Amino acid sequence: xxxxxxxxxxxxxxxxxxxxxxxxxxxxxxxxxxxxxxxxxxxxxxxxxxxxxxxxxxxxxxxxxxxxxxxxxxxxxx
Amino acid sequence: xxxxxxxxxxxxxxxxxxxxxxxxxxxxxxxxxxxxxxxxxxxxxxxxxxxxxxxxxxxxxxxxxxxxxxxxxxxxxxxxxxxxxxxxxxxxxxxxxxxxxxxxxxxxxxxxxxxxxxxxxxxxxxxxxxxxxxxxxxxxxxxxxxxxxxxxxxxxxxxxxxxxxxxxxxxxxxxxxxxxxxxxxxxxxxxxxxxxxxxxxxxxxxxxxxxxxxxxxxxxxxxxxxxxxxxxxxxxxxxxxxxxxxxxxxxxxxxxxxxxxxxxxxxxxxxxxxxxxxxxxxxxxxxxxxxxxxxxxxxxxxxxxxxxxxxxxxxxxxxxxxxxxxxxxxxxxxxxx
Numbered sequence: 001x002x003x004x005x006x007x008x009x010x011x012x013x014x015x016x017x018x019x020x021x022x023x024x025x026x027x028x029x030x031x032x033x034x035x036x037x038x039x040x041x042x043x044x045x046x047x048x049x050x051x052x053x054x055x056x057x058x059x060x061x062x063x064x065x066x067x068x069x070x071x072x073x074x075x076x077x078x
Numbered sequence: 079x080x081x082x083x084x085x086x087x088x089x090x091x092x093x094x095x096x097x098x099x100x101x102x103x104x105x106x107x108x109x110x111x112x113x114x115x116x117x118x119x120x121x122x123x124x125x126x127x128x129x130x131x132x133x134x135x136x137x138x139x140x141x142x143x144x145x146x147x148x149x150x151x152x153x154x155x156x157x158x159x160x161x162x163x164x165x166x167x168x169x170x171x172x173x174x175x176x177x178x179x180x181x182x183x184x185x186x187x188x189x190x191x192x193x194x195x196x197x198x199x200x201x202x203x204x205x206x207x208x209x210x211x212x213x214x215x216x217x218x219x220x221x222x223x224x225x226x227x228x229x230x231x232x233x234x235x236x237x238x239x240x241x242x243x244x245x246x247x248x249x250x251x252x253x254x255x256x257x258x259x260x261x262x263x264x265x266x267x268x269x270x271x272x273x274x275x276x277x278x279x280x281x282x283x284x285x286x287x288x289x290x291x292x293x294x295x296x297x298x299x300x301x302x303x304x305x306x307x308x309x310x311x312x313x314x315x316x317x318x319x320x321x322x323x324x325x326x327x328x329x330x331x332x333x334x335x336x337x338x339x340x341x342x343x344x345x346x347x348x349x350x351x352x353x354x355x356x357x358x359x360x361x362x363x364x365x366x367x368x369x370x371x372x373x374x375x376x377x378x379x380x381x382x383x384x385x386x387x388x389x390x391x392x393x394x395x396x397x398x399x400x401x402x403x404x405x406x407x408x409x410x411x412x413x414x415x
Contacts, residue, residue, distance in 0.1 A: 006303075008294060009225045018299060045250035052305045057245065057292075070305065072294070074246040075225035077261065078112045078200035 001025075001065035005037060009073040011049060014041040024063075031059040033069055049073045081168075082124050090284035096124060100170075102281045105129035105192040107180050107208060109160045111143040111266030112222050112273060113198025118146065119274040120196075121164045121171050125281070128164070129192060131176035132156040137384075143263030179345050180204055182322050185211035194280055195219040196273050202249045203325050203347050209234060209242040210322040213314055218289075220276045222269040226259050227298040229269040232307070233276050236289035243313040245292060249325045265297050330414040331355065337376040338412075339402070341389040346381060348409070360385055367397050379405035379412060 003022045007015050015037070028036075030051045038046050051059045052070040063069070085091045091099075102125050106113045109132040120128055136144070136151040136159060144156075151159045161173040176188065180199075189195055189211045197208050197219055205221065212219045218236035222229060234241045272293075279285045292305045317323060327348040331338060340350065340357040349357075358366045370376060370393070378386040383406045393399040405412055 008296075009228055012228075013226075018296070045248070048246060048248045048250035050245060055304065056306045057308060070294075070303070072292075072305070074202065074250055075223050075228070075230065076200060076202045076205060077224040077259065078108055078110055078198055078222070078266065 001063065001067075003033070003063060003066075004068045005033075006068065006070040007037075008071060009075045010043060011038070011041070011071045011073050014043050028063055029059070030061050030063060030069060033063060034059065034071060037071060043073070085123065090282055095282045095284070098281050098283075099124045099278070100126040102194070103127040103129070103192040104194050104196060104277055104281075105131065105189060106196045106198055107131045107204065108198030108200065109144075109146070109156045110134070110140065110198055110200060111224070111261070111263070112270035113196070114144045114146040114160070115267050115270035116196050116198060116274040116277070117160060117164055118167065119271060120277060121168045123274075123278055124168065124170060125277070126170070127172045127174070127192075129174045129176060129188070130157040130160050130164075131178070131180060131188075132160070133177055133179045143261065143266050145263075145267070179343075180207055180211075181345065182207065182324055185322065186214050189215045189217055192217065194277050196277055197221045198270065198273075201347060203327060203345075205242060206249060206325040207322065210317045213241060213317045214321065218280060220273045220280075222266075222273050224261060224265050224269060226261060227265060227296055229265060229293075229295040229297070231269055231272055231276075231288060231293040231295070232291060233280070233287050233289040236280065236287055238309075239289040240307040240309045241314055243317070244310040245307055247310065247313055249327065262297070268295065268297065329409075331412050332414045333412075337371055337374060339370055339376050339378045339386075339389070340380070340409075341378060341386050342380050342409075348413070350409070350413075360389060363389060363392055364396070367393060367399075370399065372399055372401055374401060376402050377405050377412070378402050379409050382408040 005020050012018050030053050034051050050072045053061050082096050104125050109130050134156050136147045138152050146160050146163050155177050157175045157177050161175050185207050212235045220233050222231045279287050290307050294303045328351050329348040331350045338355045341360050343359045380386040387404050390402045
């Protein structure tokens with residue numbers, strides 16, 4: 001399946017990109033995809049990064065072809 | 079001519095709406111990059127009662143984005159200067175100044191006196207604090223955060239809607255401010271103005287309030303996205319039952335054997351762990367200088383490196399310390415990890 005991943009904040013910075021398209025085989029949940037994407041990136045507190053699938057906050061959902069996944073870290077600047 | 083004529087003409091406002099604005103009470107926590115433009119538009123619109131809360135002083139490096147302040151204000155209290163400027167803009171508005179930080183002790187009782195809270199803060203601890211106090215006081219709050227060229231915006235705890243903890247149940251230690259990452263002044267300008275817009279809509283009962291949604295803005299990419307949020311009732315219930323759940327952000331410093339002196343106030347975060355880290359706020363230096371070792375090198379730090387430089391001057395000139403070294407660039411440069 002083909003997935004579009006959108007990166008935000010510190011995650012985008014660590015990944016050095018705002019967006020990428022991934023081709024993946026097999027079944028996986030949004031949370032598993034997050035782990036795969038964040039693996040190897042130097043980000044503290046990966047637990048704090050939230051996942052939205054097709055603009056809905058949800059990490060338990062099983063992904064399907066064409067889904068858009070956003071990885072949203074909290075930030076606090078003002 | 080009525081000063082509000084141009085907004086009263088809108089069907090969403092009218093004389094009835096203007097009266098609602100006049101009677102409204104809005105607390106702005108943090109009069110900085112977000113709080114300044116928000117305060118100006120709310121005062122301009124005739125929001126009758128505005129609380130201005132900030133314990134910080136105006137710094138020259140604030141002026142590119144904190145549009146209420148002028149060069150002659152450097153060194154003065156942000157909340158006091160903001161009140162002076164805003165009173166000139168609209169003398170019909172009552173301003174209440176709080177030259178103190180929002181704390182676990184004062185949060186609920188202060189927020190209780192207002193209808194809506196506008197979050198102009200720059201740290202996670204205060205955002206969670208506002209969130210929890212608003213749950214307990216049953217008030218909506220308008221959240222915004224920025225990181226470099228990106229912004230997040232939402233209205234939390236509005237008519238039983240999702241709260242900040244429903245989106246981010248877990249905080250992060252990565253408490254990074256504009257001081258360390260840099261920001262173009264226009265970004266908090268956009269977000270602060272959007273926050274003021276949400277406040278006006280809530281007061282007027284007009285339009286679609288950004289509740290249950292998180293808006294993401296990237297100014298450089300010229301992109302925007304809105305994420306739908308769900309309530310996590312257990313997160314809200316935890317606060318209702320247990321009260322404010324303070325978020326303490328701790329950290330390790332790179333050199334465990336080194337003596338450090340932290341001259342920041344007790345509420346400032348992150349808090350370094352370790353037996354060789356002394357926390358003596360600037361105001362207590364004179365009464366507590368004897369706690370500082372004088373026979374080995376001590377690194378002195380604050381948030382940015384400015385206060386610590388002053389602290390070293392005081393300790394050197396008043397008490398003859400010659401073993402102190404300033405941490406230029408502040409705490410972020412000595413954190414491990």
